Amino acid sequence: MDNYASYPVELTGHDKPMVRFMHVTKSYGPLTVLDELNLDIAEGEMVSIIGPSGSGKTTVLRMLMTLETINGGVIYIDGKPLTHMPKRGVLVPADAGYLRRMRRNIGMCFQHFNLFPHMSALHNCMEGPVHVLGLSKAEARERAEELLEMVGMIEKKDEHPSRLSGGQQQRVAIARALAMRPKIMLFDEVTSALDPEVIGEVTNVIRKLVSECKLTMLMVTHQMGFARDISDRVCFFFGGRIEEQGPPEEFFDNPKRERTQKFLSAVKEAD
Structure with a gap:
């Protein structure tokens, strides 16, 4: 059980990240999906998250949208806690009103559009x-x-x-x-439900956002070429943790970890 008195009520300073996962754990019964995740994303940074199915990558986005609760740790958005709120100088689980206000900072695009049909x-x-x-x-x-x-x-x-x-x-x-x-945009496999001939329409829009807007962005994708082309940093998730991360050229051209090498090799073979 976390001692929330040990977590800061607010992050301060010029170098505070736009997003911080601090010792974040998520589990479903005996299955641990995220294991003590620590991840900082700077303001205006574009981070791509890749990894095998079940590695926890989409869970990261769902927790930022508060679609999932967390079992341990704290998530901060622009210095303020997202999953918890201050009360008498200590963090306590956030109530519905606080979550609603914080969620306004975050936009998300899903695989299946979710537009209002009427x-x-x-x-x-x-x-x-x-x-x-x-x-x-x-x-x-x-x-x-x-x-x-x-x-x-x-x-x-x-x-x-x-x-x-x-x-x-x-x-x-x-x-x-x-x-x-929003201050932060999340993209969850936004091209995976599309026919190959229209994928370019969407990737071009995201490229435009990256070049013209100062948004902080996280993208879960299986398109390695797109991740390489558009990202400031690539994070490879495996077993609920970040196995390896780095700038795209370094990450794709010279992966250090054996699991990363195997994953990238398997992706190349599938293509």
Whole structure:
């Protein structure tokens, strides 16, 4: 059982990371999915997470979205605890209201888009800013149109998801997440449900985000070439821990750990 009196109530200083996992553990009964994970991600950094199935990589994103509770440790966002909140100078488990407020800092794009089927692309992007952030409909429309323009979907703004291809739906999903003005964007295998010919549509949008926005981004992906091309750092997860990490050129060209070498070799053979 963690002694939460030993964790800082807030991270301070100019060098505080945008995301910090501090001794984070997640288990389902006897199965440990994340084992004392320590991971810092700097403001504006793009980190790709790779690894075999069951290694804990998607769990990292789900915990940042507070879709999963943690069994030990603390997650911090921009210096403030995400999973816990201060009470009388000590951290206690966060209540629903605190989690809601903290979750506004984080946007996520899933494999399967999760767009509202009864709404147009435009209204999908307006819904959150109006009902969660309290923007007027005029302000939300202006923001939504600006973002749909950025992802190349402004001409489809009045179409419903059923009238859009998978790549188009995913680009609308990215615009919808960005409409909430998050500090952090999470991408969970966003190209894995797409046909090969439209994967480029989505990867180009993410490239644009990386080059033009100062967002902190985490991406779980099985596309090694894309991870190499777009990341500041690549983390290889194995058995609920970070087995190896580093800049993409070093990581892919000269992996140090035997497990990393085996994984990358298996991926090359599969391709």
